[in-house]
Amino acid sequence: MSYIAGVDIGNSTTEVCLAEIPAGGSLRFLASASCPTTGTKGTAANVHGIQSALKQAVGKAGISMNDLALIRINEAAPVIGDTAMETLTETIITDSSMIGHNPSTPAGAGQAVGEILHIQNLSNAAAGTPYIIAVPKEYSYEETAALINDAADRLKITGIILQADEAVLVENRLRQKIPIIDEVSRIEKIPDEVLAAIEVALPGQSVRMLSNPYGIATLLGLSPEETRAVTPIAKSLIGKRSAVVLKTPGGNIHENVLPAGEIYLQADQSSTINLDEGADKIMQAVTNAGEIYDISGQPNTNVGNMLSRIKKGMSELDQSQNADIRITDILAVDTLAPVLISGALAGETCLEKAVGIAAMVKTQKLPMQEIARILQEELNTEVTVAGVEAVMASLGAFTTPGTKLPLVILDMGGGSTDAAVITDGGHVSITHQAGAGELVSMLIETELGLGDRHMAEQIKKYPLAKVESLFHLRMENGQMSFVDESIDPRFYGRVVLLAENGLIRIEQDIPMEKIAQVRREAKRKVFVTNAVRALKTVAPGHDLKNLSNVVLVGGSAEDFEIPEMLMEEFTNYRIVCGRGNIRGSEGPRNAVATGLVLSYLGERR
Amino acid sequence: MQINEELVTQITHAILAQMGQDAEPSSKPVPSMAGHSRINDEKTSYAGYPKAKQGTDPKEVVIGVGAAFQREIKKTICGIPLDDVLKNIKAGIEEEGMVARVVKVLDTSDVCFMALEAAKLSGSGFGIGIQSKGTTVIHQKDLYPLSNLELFPQAPLMTLETYRKIGQNAAKYVKGEQVVPIPCENDPMCRPKFQVKAALMHIAETEQLDPELGIIEWEEE
Numbered sequence: 154m155s156y157i158a159g160v161d162i163g164n165s166t167t168e169v170c171l172a173e174i175p176a177g178g179s180l181r182f183l184a185s186a187s188c189p190t191t192g193t194k195g196t197a198a199n200v201h202g203i204q205s206a207l208k209q210a211v212g213k214a215g216i217s218m219n220d221l222a223l224i225r226i227n228e229a230a231p232v233i234g235d236t237a238m239e240t241l242t243e244t245i246i247t248d249s250s251m252i253g254h255n256p257s258t259p260a261g262a263g264q265a266v267g268e269i270l271h272i273q274n275l276s277n278a279a280a281g282t283p284y285i286i287a288v289p290k291e292y293s294y295e296e297t298a299a300l301i302n303d304a305a306d307r308l309k310i311t312g313i314i315l316q317a318d319e320a321v322l323v324e325n326r327l328r329q330k331i332p333i334i335d336e337v338s339r340i341e342k343i344p345d346e347v348l349a350a351i352e353v354a355l356p357g358q359s360v361r362m363l364s365n366p367y368g369i370a371t372l373l374g375l376s377p378e379e380t381r382a383v384t385p386i387a388k389s390l391i392g393k394r395s396a397v398v399l400k401t402p403g404g405n406i407h408e409n410v411l412p413a414g415e416i417y418l419q420a421d422q423s424s425t426i427n428l429d430e431g432a433d434k435i436m437q438a439v440t441n442a443g444e445i446y447d448i449s450g451q452p453n454t455n456v457g458n459m460l461s462r463i464k465k466g467m468s469e470l471d472q473s474q475n476a477d478i479r480i481t482d483i484l485a486v487d488t489l490a491p492v493l494i495s496g497a498l499a500g501e502t503c504l505e506k507a508v509g510i511a512a513m514v515k516t517q518k519l520p521m522q523e524i525a526r527i528l529q530e531e532l533n534t535e536v537t538v539a540g541v542e543a544v545m546a547s548l549g550a551f552t553t554p555g556t557k558l559p560l561v562i563l564d565m566g567g568g569s570t571d572a573a574v575i576t577d578g579g580h581v582s583i584t585h586q587a588g589a590g591e592l593v594s595m596l597i598e599t600e601l602g603l604g605d606r607h608m609a610e611q612i613k614k615y616p617l618a619k620v621e622s623l624f625h626l627r628m629e630n631g632q633m634s635f636v637d638e639s640i641d642p643r644f645y646g647r648v649v650l651l652a653e654n655g656l657i658r659i660e661q662d663i664p665m666e667k668i669a670q671v672r673r674e675a676k677r678k679v680f681v682t683n684a685v686r687a688l689k690t691v692a693p694g695h696d697l698k699n700l701s702n703v704v705l706v707g708g709s710a711e712d713f714e715i716p717e718m719l720m721e722e723f724t725n726y727r728i729v730c731g732r733g734n735i736r737g738s739e740g741p742r743n744a745v746a747t748g749l750v751l752s753y754l755g756e757r758r
Numbered sequence: 759m760q761i762n763e764e765l766v767t768q769i770t771h772a773i774l775a776q777m778g779q780d781a782e783p784s785s786k787p788v789p790s791m792a793g794h795s796r797i798n799d800e801k802t803s804y805a806g807y808p809k810a811k812q813g814t815d816p817k818e819v820v821i822g823v824g825a826a827f828q829r830e831i832k833k834t835i836c837g838i839p840l841d842d843v844l845k846n847i848k849a850g851i852e853e854e855g856m857v858a859r860v861v862k863v864l865d866t867s868d869v870c871f872m873a874l875e876a877a878k879l880s881g882s883g884f885g886i887g888i889q890s891k892g893t894t895v896i897h898q899k900d901l902y903p904l905s906n907l908e909l910f911p912q913a914p915l916m917t918l919e920t921y922r923k924i925g926q927n928a929a930k931y932v933k934g935e936q937v938v939p940i941p942c943e944n945d946p947m948c949r950p951k952f953q954v955k956a957a958l959m960h961i962a963e964t965e966q967l968d969p970e971l972g973i974i975e976w977e978e979e
Binding site for chain 1: 780849850853854855898900901905906907908930931934935936937
């Protein structure tokens with residue numbers, strides 16, 4: 154009787170499969186365990202993670218570490234995924250020509266045009282000129298309303314801009330109903346006597362005149378040239394509930410295109426692409442390039458620095474002389490990032506174009522033998538490095554009930570998406586592609602402007618709900634769920650994540666629908682693109698129609714919506730595609746570890 | 759430096775002498791509770807005031823004020839006039855588009871129970887309780903008394919700004935919107951500094967209770 158363990162070191166998780174082989178008998182699986190990978194995959198730092206995963210597994214099986222006769226670790230593919238993000242455009246306001254923001258409670262509705270007049274100059278105003286009054290927060294709502302009611306007979310007042318959050322309070326005290334915008338924090342920056350237009354949208358709608366260049370032209374009487382110049386203003390006001398546009402002589406908004414740089418593909422078909430051509434063009438070039446030897450960026454540009462940073466990180470792992478480190482694949486994804494507009498008056502943001510890139514770095518060989526040696530010394534057990542990762546994963550995936558040869562696996566992890574095909578004859582072809590779970594997290598983080606990777610990870614993992622009262626929540630699919638014990642008031646009115654052990658609160662005030670949409674789009678952009686790309690590479694004749702079964706394995710296959718997305722996508726090619734169920738019990742995880750144990754049997758025979 | 763008993767005695771004497779001098783010129787009559795069993799001998803009668811009605815407006819937030827509010831006590835523990843406190847809470851509710859109604863709670867001076875009773879009277883089920891010393895709670899009608907929505911326990915550190923935001927938050931609960939956490943100061947010395955004053959104000963409030971009357975409509979200017 155002997156116990157053997159298979160250990161799979163992944164980019165983010167280390168997995169163990171423990172089995173018992175009675176003398177002459179057949180193999181019996183005892184337990185499996187997983188732990189976060191310690192250190193970068195393929196380095197000596199992994200040993201801690203391996204040990205704790207092993208401890209977990211032997212604990213579950215009720216045996217001791219000394220009983221282990223053999224540990225088999227995977228020949229990890231020497232590829233590491235890394236991600237980076239660059240914004241391609243930036244919006245700058247000069248001379249404060251725009252305010253467009255979403256105060257929670259503006260008052261009134263409609264548009265107004267007039268000359269800006271600060272309230273302290275009310276007495277100097279001329280009759281007959283339409284005015285928009287700017288009021289700093291030193292004036293209380295009662296004073297403001299009284300002053301404006303007084304002046305209303307004398308002057309033509311068309312709108313009000315407030316610094317304090319008091320629009321409704323002022324409106325309720327005015328005799329004449331006019332649009333009022335509040336919470337404009339830097340009101341002192343608004344110049345006197347310039348022509349301005351303000352708009353407050355009807356409830357449930359967004360501004361219509363000021364988000365339209367011709368609307369602005371109509372209200373402010375602009376020439377065709379000026380109208381062209383206000384287009385970026387209009388663009389950045391789309392979706393706002395209220396807005397102010399000022400017509401200042403020198404004032405303008407620029408949309409700068411940042412020098413993002415070029416990407417050089419060194420391949421069968423070498424080519425050069427500019428980053429600001431967008432993700433589609435980049436991916437097209439990558440597809441057409443054939444086999445890629447290396448990818449680099451224009452020195453001293455954003456993308457150049459980004460790619461060299463990734464390579465440098467990898468070179469710290471491979472200490473060997475003249476280490477050969479190359480980027481062999483990239484996945485580029487178009488995205489939008491909310492960026493604070495420089496020169497803004499009320500903390501406005503603008504969605505800037507950005508591109509997210511995941512790169513696949515390849516080095517000669519990871520020092521797996523070194524890990525095996527350290528582990529052997531520390532545990533006093535024989536440790537061998539066995540088998541190529543993708544082959545092992547295929548073996549493991551084959552234990553899913555209902556599979557047959559030829560079998561295709563799609564291993565979706567944290568850093569990379571791998572695919573492998575085993576033909577009837579046992580021939581295996583594999584591919585590694587950049588971009589997986591981590592890129593999804595990064596996209597979610599940027600597009601929602603979270604500034605918190607951990608939160609983005611959680612949004613990726615858990616479904617959403619909105620706490621509508623202390624006794625019920627609405628799930629993202631519209632279903633209502635009632636609770637017996639009142640929900641903690643901290644969650645009231647919030648969008649929350651339904652984690653295994655309770656709710657997680659999302660701090661930012663972003664509608665649930667928007668979060669769900671960004672999350673799904675991010676997953677689709679990364680996983681659907683990559684799955685199709687990876688399978689095309691390994692499919693016989695590079696045609697998806699030649700595949701029949703695809704088994705999804707790896708951490709990201711556990712996701713609650715990615716497998717369904719892929720299933721929908723592959724139905725078009727008549728491919729049976731589904732989440733693997735390793736050994737009929739483990740779900741999509743533990744494929745490589747199981748494969749390592751199974752391959753031992755094969756070797757013994 | 760050497761410290762001996764003699765030196766300590768000398769210093770103590772010097773200090774005592776000095777304190778004696780200071781105390782003498784300012785020895786005005788200190789208000790004393792001796793012989794009194796109440797802080798305010800008079801008890802205000804609210805007989806004849808209309809009993810607070812059950813609200814039906816779904817936009818309503820009921821503010822339940824303490825028994826001594828705007829009568830025996832006119833300022834919070836840190837000296838903010840209660841008129842302004844009430845005005846700001848009401849302004850906060852109004853800015854969010856909801857409607858405020860004020861009642862006076864005469865059957866309890868516990869701020870959580872006050873808030874809960876106000877919430878029960880409120881058409882929306884949300885209410886605010888304010889003690890005359892300034893402590894404030896936002897409550898919802900179907901919660902336990904002590905598990906409120908928001909509690910602002912350090913009355914001495916409250917500002918009118920805070921009261922405005924409390925009103926806004928209470929209204930946001932009504933609308934089912936995400937509330938914004940209200941930034942509050944926290945001072946660990948606040949409790950020892952104000953403990954006596956807080957206790958006295960609370961007693962002054964409690965002795966004005968009139969449980970027979972329960973809760974009355976309160977529209978004091």
